[in-house]
Amino acid sequence: MLYVVSFLVLFLPFSLTFTADEVKNLTKYIFATNAYDKSLRPASNQMSPTDLKVSFNLLSINKLDELGEKLVTTAYLTLSWKDEFLTWDKTEFRIHKLTLPQNWVWKPDFVLKNGFTDFKELGGSFYYVVLAFDGTLSWKPYQVFQSQCSIDVTYFPFDTQTCNIQFTLWSHYTYQVTLSSSSSSVEMDDYKVNKVWKITSTSQNIDNSGSNSIVTYTLNLKRKPGFYVENLVTPILFLGVLNILVFIIPADAGEKMSYCITVALGFIVFLTIISSELPANSDSTPYLSKYLQIQIFMGGIALVISAVQLRLRHKSEQQKVYTPFKLLVKAAFCKTFKAKVSCKDKAHPVYEQNKEIQDMKTYDDPITYTWNEVSSAIDFVMFWIYIFVYCISTITIMTILKN
8 A cells, every 4th residue: 555655646747737827827817818708609709619529327217297298307518618718738727627606607508498497507506517728618417407397197007208408508509509419318326216217218409500519318118006006007997897786686685776877987087097197288199088078988887777777676576577678588598488399399290390389379478487587688688788898898998008
């Protein structure tokens, strides 16, 4: 360890050690002797644009507000440019780099273009810039950015969102200040993982073709659906099963109508929850909301059918069952007069069978039908219809959401 310390003391460049008086002399030389004017763009030739190098260092995604369509991020920018009026001869002044308050030097009016709040100056009075002897300035303003982000909730909760964070030079035209990148994309070395959103990719785009230069940082986000699957999607699927069970409850139980209404109210509650979580957007409607609307519609149809079914069930058994209901009972239970014919009857000679058939023509269908059977047939047919519709709609919606 002693050898290392001795080596650093002996061979450390002399130019890296300087006193406070030397800093004062250099500061006086720059700002007093040279009469530095921070309101003047730092270019000797004012027709030559100043090149501003930019990089965006993302630290965290604080919140993506779907209702307000607002992205809140914590990040800092790394801005560097060359000030031709802030140079010195390093042989005369042994200082290679100098730290100065940001308000002492010219800074670009670099602002968030698609923000929610008013334009604010980046940084603050307590921020410093690092100045090199050749006039290169490095500035790292840290800030919580609130930017606009258009939300597409079509595939909620398996949705992906694309949010842009745009910065521009508000007062300086392209021929005065141009933008260039000091990194290939968004810097994420110090990024803290968000528990709701996963960053799938990032990109940047610099546009110097307009009147003002614009840099756009794009974040492609994918929602982590675990919470919503457990607390929203799964209960909705179980409610759909309860919708089917309406037709298992006997008409004589007395709870059929109240059960239908309870299930329908459950769907309405979940639809309200989804609507409160998502933006009021007419351009995109979640498939999950459409699925809920289908289930609510099916619940309404079940309520109407149950009301009619109860009315038919309590008809007098002496009242004749109408032909359409007879066909329904036959279709549901395969109840035909052929089922009453025994094997012994089938062994009769042909002329006897013909005689029996001729006799049957003079009578009505010998099978008796009751309104109780009609009620049961309605339950049987609607049970299988609802299972078919539930399976088709569920598989279709879930496939669309996952893909």
